[in-house]
Amino acid sequence: MSVRAHIWRVQIVAICVAISCLYSACSLASESLASWNAGAAKSAIIAFVERVTQQGGADYVAPVDRIAVFDNDGTLWCESPIYPQFAFALDRVAVLAPQHPEWKDQEPFKSVLAKDLKGVAATGQKGALEIVAATHAGMTSDQFTQIVTDWMAKARHPRFHQPYDKLVYQPMLELLAYLRDNGFKTYIVSGGGVEFMRPWAEQAYGIPPEQVIGSAIKLKYDVVDNVPLLVREPEIDFIDDRAGKPVGIFKALGKRPVAAFGNSDGDYEMIEWVTAREGASLGLLVHHTDADREYAYDRKSSVGQLNKGLDDADKRGWVVVDMKRDWLQVFPQ
């Protein structure tokens, strides 16, 4: 390459880089959080992102460490009146019931089939594990993915009559995108099953399977008729809830995130751990205060109970989002 050609190339590249930077900056400064009402929550989010992305600033965080973790149920999608994965399990029991005539007289299945949720609850952890074993195990991971995908396409929320994966929160979608535009890698960290979320999380949130952390049952590698399979075993491997969340994150990433978003006391330890890091951090709780547009629940709820988090948020400097006040819109149009 001649010297002149080389100089020409360098100039073109430099102009190009300058143009892209200018356009990125413009797009970042623009209104990315359109469904967030102007207020303390929105301001805190923007202030945090500006602090950690400001080159040379005291709170600057390198892109490689810009990790943001999001609870799923009640933080990214609607978890009421019952957790969607619980609705999936109940529906699955009904589908499988013809192959199990004995379930008619056998708890917890008897209560499930009678749609008696109090009866199901009365069977406690033992009942829950039996439902998990019957509905979430005994097939390959590929088969389970298909079962979840088929259910998601057909099932409808009892109040909103929408597929569950359409009942995601518009302001949180904007927040995910805003963080990613600012160099963050976004992860789901949920008490829900990892293989229950992965089939639809990428389309719903733009979060790929390898960025979904969740509860899991044991998997077993097996080769049947020369075909390698991963078989789902009826045994809990890991519960990614409460004190399990920091553990689940560190097992997967080997790092502490800089921002954590949740809505219940199940997210307390995750937010506690993240906001205890040296340097800037952001902890945020979505408070469900909007019975008209979604649901209102907190301290005494059987789903997404938020009690200790409400008590401590202020003194810990965590942002509390008041859904009714802070969100102009709840679900996508």
Added chain:
Amino acid sequence: MSVRAHIWRVQIVAICVAISCLYSACSLASESLASWNAGAAKSAIIAFVERVTQQGGADYVAPVDRIAVFDNDGTLWCESPIYPQFAFALDRVAVLAPQHPEWKDQEPFKSVLAKDLKGVAATGQKGALEIVAATHAGMTSDQFTQIVTDWMAKARHPRFHQPYDKLVYQPMLELLAYLRDNGFKTYIVSGGGVEFMRPWAEQAYGIPPEQVIGSAIKLKYDVVDNVPLLVREPEIDFIDDRAGKPVGIFKALGKRPVAAFGNSDGDYEMIEWVTAREGASLGLLVHHTDADREYAYDRKSSVGQLNKGLDDADKRGWVVVDMKRDWLQVFPQ
């Protein structure tokens, strides 16, 4: 922006994109695998990468699914005469011995302190677990990271007198870079401890902590004096070896990779699973055949035993790298 300015901008961007594409193509076509001797192994690697990256080709794999998994011990770095993590554990016993006078008369520590490796081996799995518990547990993850980092800086390989993390294979470094240049995401999938590898893997291989999958002990979240900690418990959580490797990969990624690289029967199931995927795949075994420059071992070795893999590689279409013949250089200069 005026129409003229807009057209000008579009043109500049178009020229820029064209230049980058041209330069990428040149760099891809250039000699990326310089330490690989021309031969069947090198040709197979290049042919595979060209097939899966050819837009519109029958074997095209979208960048999001271009996942390559690498065993570590004996595949990316030297594992002889003993696994480096075992050397770490033995050194650690010696460091801790003054606090444990009882170890002088207590196996497996007695044999470790006497540098009697046969004696250590005779204590079997029970002895191994006691060594793990004494050297890998009872501290926080942050403390363990520091211990590993300090050890890596000081410890030297008994034959090559180099830090262990300098005894990585130059041809494999080139292969990692070549795959990444072609849009692959590269992961370590090792029987070694995940927290033993993460502190140095990024510098040694360019593989960040969240792309390291390995064996693990249990972690416990605890808050001591208001400081949240992750404490390493003396209990095995997961063994990422043999049939554990496909399980470990799927747990972490929710996907099946398209290329798998190993060197021992501990990698058999991982390569079996990866190469059983529909569409193009690559399975490769590094055969240690070079006693002069490194080590020669296979079917009867106590480290990195390769027996079944050698028997089946041909019929399964796996590439076997003959280190002596296929690698022009073993370690970086």
